[in-house]
Amino acid sequence: MKNTIINSKYIVVLSALIAFTSCNEIEDVSREETVEILPELTSGSADFSNYVSLGASFTSGYTDGALFMAGQNNSFPNLLANQFALAGGGNFTQPITNDNFGGLAAGGTRIAEPRLVFGGSTPVPLETVVGPVTVSTDIVLNKPTGPFNNMGVPGAKSFHLLSTDYGNLAGLGSTANPYFIRMASSSNASIIEDAMAQSPTFFTLSEMGGNDVLSFALSGGLGKDQKGNLDLTTYGSNDITDPNIFASVFNGLLTTLTSGGAKGVVTNVPYITDLPHFTTVPHNPIPLDADTAAYLNSANVYGAYNAGIVQAFDYLVANTPFTQELADAEIAKRTITFTAGAGNAVVIMDEDLTDLTAINSALVNIRQATADDLLVLSASSFIGTEAIPGNPQTVNGVARPLTDQWVLTPEEQLAIKDATDAYNLTIKTISDANDNVALVDLNAILNELASTGIMFDNYNLSASLVTGGAVSLDGIHLTARGYALMANKFLEAIDATFNSNFVASGNITKAGDYPTNYSPTLQ
Structure with a gap:
């Protein structure tokens, strides 16, 4: 066979990034401007004095394939907390990482890679642009001290929030999650226990069910071979969580979170196969x-x-x-x-x-392969x-x-969709029956981003990789601007359910305050 058979340089996956420029000319005219008087902010029936967020990578602020300081500061719970502070909200603490490189280490050994950056045409690893870096966030050597209001744990499936092994260093590589090891109050604490120990007055429970199908999808459906032998303990299991197990877990989580009278917001699960991680590479x-x-x-x-x-x-x-x-x-x-x-x-x-x-x-x-793959x-x-x-x-x-x-394959995509639909039915049924809970339809939001895009102030955000502005360079998680949009969707749901007026009073995030891309030199 000739050496010209194929070369990876021929794989055209991404279009060149378009540079956006704008200019405003001052008109030499006199005009009167109307100043809109907005109503005073009210919290309605919600008490934001102690807000705790639970969830997985979206909740943590994970972006560009990593967790790092700037991404965490632009997490949607932190953006919400900034608005809640104007309506009686208290301090909001996060387990901030040690640098803007991203990645994790354990006892000096790297266990998670630094973030992705834009390489001119495609996402590339940070170190290919800036050279070798030292990952300084070490889950053994420099654990931060809690408690933390942001309990978002990248990689967590629904049932992991109940696991008392999930933060145990001895289980690293098997039953434990390195991100939760870093933030757990003790080796046998669970995520829900650490959250409830803070007696939250308001909570968000976001993207529960996302990782329950995402790990299967990211593995190309490898977990299908183990269908019927669901592993509820192993951190890296690729199986799709049984909808009956999910229903029991979700009901238990929501019952616990509202047991003290706290109000909160939950989300449903988007069709993850609409994300650019699965739609960018042609067949x-x-x-x-x-x-x-x-x-x-x-x-x-x-x-x-x-x-x-x-x-x-x-x-x-x-x-x-x-x-x-x-x-x-x-x-x-x-x-x-x-x-x-x-x-x-x-x-x-x-x-x-x-x-x-x-x-x-x-x-x-x-x-x-066909276009259906x-x-x-x-x-x-x-x-x-x-x-x-x-x-x-x-x-x-x-x-x-x-x-x-x-x-x-289409069969694997159908397994993901069927599970997602079952999870979402559970989430809607349980949240609709609880007056203390508002629901954000992430499924509809991602569908709109993937189809027509969403206008956010003067920006049209879409789910296209690199150029869309909503989804980060890993093709799954959001950009800072995407998380700002998400925060506003939460505020809309809070207003509608608890009679607050964040939107009407103008206390919402502004698209232009948040980037779609972090510089490689950000350290």
Whole structure:
């Protein structure tokens, strides 16, 4: 095979960042300006004197693939607390990290990487731009002292808020979360216990259920192989949480949080497959010359495989109840063909295809991707690389099919959607039945960002990676401006449910006060 078969430089994932400029000319005219008199702020029936936020990465202020000082200061709970302070709210403490590099260390050993930055055309690791950095936030050597009003823990699933092992250093790498190890009041404390120990008068419980499907999605659906054997203890488990377990956990959390009369806001779960982490990499990024395409179609590579597929289905039709109609459909789905030029689809593994290995062990479950498949963002730097360096016949995504971790098939996407719908039904049913709880529809907000965009002051925010302004460089978490928009959505829900008037009185966040991109030199 020619060395020109493919190179990662041909994978066009992101468009160039457009520089936005504006100018305002002063008009040489006289005019009268009307000054709007806004009403005085009132808290309504809510008591903001002791606000505690619970949740996962969104709550913590995680952005650009990391947790760091600037991101935490622009977390939506901190932005809310700034407004609550004007209506009787008290101090709001966060477990602030030690630097703006991001990442974590444990006893001097790095266990989480620094943040991403914009590299001119795509997101890149910070250290590729500024050189090596020392991650100074160490969960062993410099734990901060609580209690903390912001109890957002990156990576937490719903049931993790109840776990008494989640902050135990001895469980690092298995049952414990390094972010909660850093902030837990003791080795056997749970997130909900540390929150309730502060006797909150107001709370937010955000994105519960998000990580319950997100870890499955980020792994390309790897957790599906363990379906039916849900692991409720391991920090890094990729399984989708059973909706019945989620319902029990969510009901328990909300009952506990409101038990002392506290009011609060909860959110539902967005369809995470609308996030740019899953929508940016095209299914067909492969350019080929005529000779390479012909070689791939020959009996040396996929020609023999295609012929074997036809023979295997002929056998099934002749000897089993398998119909010719089903056989023709699956043959068409599984036939792998390349053409000269751009736009060739990658080859992927798909365990939902009919297993033919009992007929012919060489007929593994592979096919070319379609527009219905979603490739994870990290696939952009993997497609086109060589499994064996220097051997162009081992190009990943072409001669070597992409394994399950790189792609979400329609069946895996449906599993995510079904679980999300079940979680959201639980959240709405329980929150609607509780007068002390307001609901923010994150699902609708993300859908709007992904489809038409949302006007936030003079900015049109969308879910496009890099250029959209709402979603950060990791393709999942929000930018500072995105979190400011989120804070305003919370304030709208609080006004509507508890008769406060943050929006009407003008006490809301302003888009222009928050960046969409942090500089690589921010330290």
